[in-house]
Amino acid sequence: MCDVGATMDTVEYSPLYLRGIELFNQCEFFESHESWEELWQEDFGPSRKFYQGLIQAAVALHHFCNGNIRGAKKVYYGSCSYLEAYRPKHMGLDLDAFVKQMTFCFQRVIDSQEEFPQLEIVADDIPEIHLDPPPSPELSAAASPEAE
Numbered sequence: 001m002c003d004v005g006a007t008m009d010t011v012e013y014s015p016l017y018l019r020g021i022e023l024f025n026q027c028e029f030f031e032s033h034e035s036w037e038e039l040w041q042e043d044f045g046p047s048r049k050f051y052q053g054l055i056q057a058a059v060a061l062h063h064f065c066n067g068n069i070r071g072a073k074k075v076y077y078g079s080c081s082y083l084e085a086y087r088p089k090h091m092g093l094d095l096d097a098f099v100k101q102m103t104f105c106f107q108r109v110i111d112s113q114e115e116f117p118q119l120e121i122v123a124d125d126i127p128e129i130h131l132d133p134p135p136s137p138e139l140s141a142a143a144s145p146e147a148e
Contacts, residue, residue, distance in 0.1 A: 053082030092131035101127035
């Protein structure tokens, strides 16, 4: 799915992968999950569970933003479990940093002992995804939700 192509400084990633990242970084977690799910349904290779981990990260954040803390906690743990095998880095994503940021964002959820905790997400704690190497500019533009 990932070709080291364009130049030494950029990588060509799947447009669905990039679209999911862009939506994730815009806090459009449900839409991000949809983009990655489409990619996951098409991919039966070694990155399949990686995509599943990203999907669950987006779903966990979606639940957290909507006040479904129990659901957020459950899916957060599932996301971490799927992503663990791909650490420290996969498909240009520093998973060590990403999981650390997710854990920071979810720390109050993780620590809560209440059956139905009333917690609100802190917007500044929501992780962002940045790829290294970055995608080629043409591919990034083509994957942008505005390009549709």
